[in-house]
Amino acid sequence: MKIQNRTKLQEWLDQNYWFENGFISEIKDSKNELEIVVGYQTVGTYVAGEKQELKEFSLKTIGLTNWTYKKEQFSPTRDSCINGIDLTEKGFGLKFDTESVFEMTCDSLEISNPKIIQTYTKPWTSNREIQITATQKEVPTVNYWVEKLEEYGIKIGFRYFSSELIKSEKVPYPDYSGYFIQTLNKISETQKGLFFKFIDLKNGELRIGIENEDENEKLFKTIQLIVSDWKNTTINSGNVKFIGKEFKEFLKNGKYPERIEKIKDVW
Known part of the structure; x- marks a missing residue:
């Protein structure tokens, strides 16, 4: 699916709950291409060992004009929640609200069909x-x-x-x-x-x-x-x-x- 206007991009975000408490599982950026894999949990809980279902999308940019991501500030993984994804203040693009906020703007986006992943909630313990x-x-x-x-x-x-x-x-x-x-x-x-x-x-x-x-x-x-x-x-x-x-x-x-x-x- 190709999206090239702000209204359609907003509709897609709204259909996917603005990826609140979702994740960014992969970022592939190079001089010629940027691909971001994002998703969220649709079934299950966050309790260790319970069955979990995830919905994941691949976003490929066309005509990238701005990209503020820094590797040392955020590491993509399915295991860490993000706050959500929003529209940029101006232009056609996305703002990723993680422990550090970064943005991407481009001419249009190619968004894959959703990939459904069956998995289990991984355990983690707190040292605090x-x-x-x-x-x-x-x-x-x-x-x-x-x-x-x-x-x-x-x-x-x-x-x-x-x-x-x-x-x-x-x-x-x-x-x-x-x-x-x-x-x-x-x-x-x-x-x-x-x-x-x-x-x-x-x-x-x-x-x-x-x-x-x-x-x-x-x-x-x-x-x-x-x-x-x-x-x-x-x-x-x-x-x-x-x-x-x-x-x-x-x-x-x-x-x-x-x-x-x-x-x-x-x-």
């Missing part, structure tokens, strides 16, 4: 954030974290943003969301630490969100090891849902749960 769900009668106390981390040889205290050490008895309980855990030797040097994003206990179900806002890998890994030993616990990291023993195994050797490992060969 986890969410914990556990069967508990009460929220872990402030002293629980202090004492448990000390068993691993790590001395910590609580603080709020940019504060000095706050004595355990001064930290609000049971809801100390908004506070940070930080190693004692770093409190005077930093502003943050491991952040308790939320703490919620309802009907015997405890939910805690923790973010590593100080890039303290040792402290973050240790607190993940601690919660992986809790009974009746699930941990969400990235798009993977682990039970406690699965998460502990992953932290030790990087192995995903068996249900995910079994289908990795399909990808």
